[in-house]
Amino acid sequence: QMNLLAADIQKKVQDHPCYSEQAHHHYARMHVAVAPACNIQCNYCNRKYDCSNESRPGVVSEVLTPAQAVKKTLAVAAAIPQMSVLGIAGPGDALANPARTFSVFRELQQRAPDLKLCLSTNGLMLPEYVEQIAAANVDHVTITINCLDPDIGARIYPWIFWDHRRIRGREAAEILIAQQQKGLEMLVARGILVKVNSVMIPGINDEHLKEVSRVVRAKGAFLHNVMPLISDPAHGTFFGLAGQRGPSSEELQALQDACAGDMNMMRHCRQCRADAVGMLGEDRGDEFSMEKVEAME
Ligand code: CLF
Ligand code: SF4
Numbered sequence: 001q002m003n004l005l006a007a008d009i010q011k012k013v014q015d016h017p018c019y020s021e022q023a024h025h026h027y028a029r030m031h032v033a034v035a036p037a038c039n040i041q042c043n044y045c046n047r048k049y050d051c052s053n054e055s056r057p058g059v060v061s062e063v064l065t066p067a068q069a070v071k072k073t074l075a076v077a078a079a080i081p082q083m084s085v086l087g088i089a090g091p092g093d094a095l096a097n098p099a100r101t102f103s104v105f106r107e108l109q110q111r112a113p114d115l116k117l118c119l120s121t122n123g124l125m126l127p128e129y130v131e132q133i134a135a136a137n138v139d140h141v142t143i144t145i146n147c148l149d150p151d152i153g154a155r156i157y158p159w160i161f162w163d164h165r166r167i168r169g170r171e172a173a174e175i176l177i178a179q180q181q182k183g184l185e186m187l188v189a190r191g192i193l194v195k196v197n198s199v200m201i202p203g204i205n206d207e208h209l210k211e212v213s214r215v216v217r218a219k220g221a222f223l224h225n226v227m228p229l230i231s232d233p234a235h236g237t238f239f240g241l242a243g244q245r246g247p248s249s250e251e252l253q254a255l256q257d258a259c260a261g262d263m264n265m266m267r268h269c270r271q272c273r274a275d276a277v278g279m280l281g282e283d284r285g286d287e288f289s290m291e292k293v294e295a296m297e
Helices: 006-013 066-079 098-111 126-135 150-156 169-189 208-218 249-260 290-295
Strands: 028-031 083-088 116-121 138-144 159-162 165-168 193-200 223-228
Touching: 006 193, 066 083, 066 098, 066 290, 083 098, 098 116, 098 126, 126 138, 126 169, 138 169, 150 169, 159 169, 165 169, 169 193, 193 208, 193 249, 208 223, 208 249, 223 249
Parallel strands: 028 083, 083 116, 116 138, 138 193, 193 223
Antiparallel strands: 159 165
């Protein structure tokens, strides 16, 4: 990233399990599900939620108040020594719930200063909150960017909620894309590490993601994570994508390889839930339900 020295970057990523392939063998992350509302609609969302803003079959996360989230984070950090990162990644959008999100960050900055703070967003409100993100010491931000072309965007996003009204179609995608790109540039200028997540939707944005990868790299994103659309009609409401298939693992890998010429690619993402706890690929969320955390005292 342009304004960061290699040594600074190394320091920021060395104990973050998502930003460093190495670190994920040694460090754990947790999410607190404090952000129930969302300000856009993705055609692939079934509100089962996670950092990638990706739909994944599972049980809906237990939404916590900020106070509960802080309590849970402190309990988990005390119980799991490898815990290095606290992320807010849903179940809706972290920045569509700014009071809740920043209340958790502010409190943890005081009470658990060693924990790295991480945020995942669809990017719509990002430019408005970059200052607050920096002030809260959030060092890692993930933006889910699925396209740069509003005609493609119109097939992925049926609407956004913007300026007190619902906007649809191409116009909605145009605004979302502009906000994501502006947010990315602003974060890079502040020296905050940015990871871009993209959901690969065969026949819709798969070829286009190579261009997305080139552009976000040129703007200073640190890492690109292309994730497969998880298509399981038995579980989800795939609003505008009924019958849409996900990519095969070969297709996914081919696209990741094609992007890798220009960009650091993440290949160890486990598409976590919005309340995941533990090492990547491990979910100990059930051990730390709010009921159990309360009982720990
Ligand atoms: Fe969470 Fe996301 Fe932070 Fe990681 S997850 S907010 S960057 S702490 Fe990681 Fe999970 Fe993949 Fe996300 S493996 S879904 S990339
Ligand atoms: Fe669902 Fe996330 Fe998209 Fe909002 S941003 S509609 S929560 S996938």
